Amino acid sequence: MVEVEEPPAEAGEATAPKEDKRTSRIIVKNLCRAATPEILRRRFSEYGHLTDVKIATTKDGVSRRFAFLGYASEDSATRARKGV
Numbered sequence: 001m002v003e004v005e006e007p008p009a010e011a012g013e014a015t016a017p018k019e020d021k022r023t024s025r026i027i028v029k030n031l032c033r034a035a036t037p038e039i040l041r042r043r044f045s046e047y048g049h050l051t052d053v054k055i056a057t058t059k060d061g062v063s064r065r066f067a068f069l070g071y072a073s074e075d076s077a078t079r080a081r082k083g084v
Contacts, residue, residue: 004028004084022074024051026081029066031055037067044069047083048076 004026028040037053044050049072056064071077 004081024071024074024077026069026077027066028069031065033063040067044080047080048073
């Protein structure tokens with residue numbers, strides 16, 4: 001099962017209650033090791049225009065099994081969080 005959530009607040013950034021916080025970026029967790037940016041783009045572009053996809057990797061280039069996805073709008077990111 002893939003989990004989707006908002007990225008944590010930056011250091012020093014004020015945090016709002018979870019239901020009020022809106023962002024155009026999401027974190028996708030529990031990816032299979034074979035996941036690629038292209039696969040994620042195909043899967044998540046149905047919710048809106050993706051501006052960037054970054055899979056976290058170790059120094060050796062091995063997937064850490066989560067990714068950051070950036071959308072052009074907050075509404076698209078909200079649809080992705082609710083749609084998965």
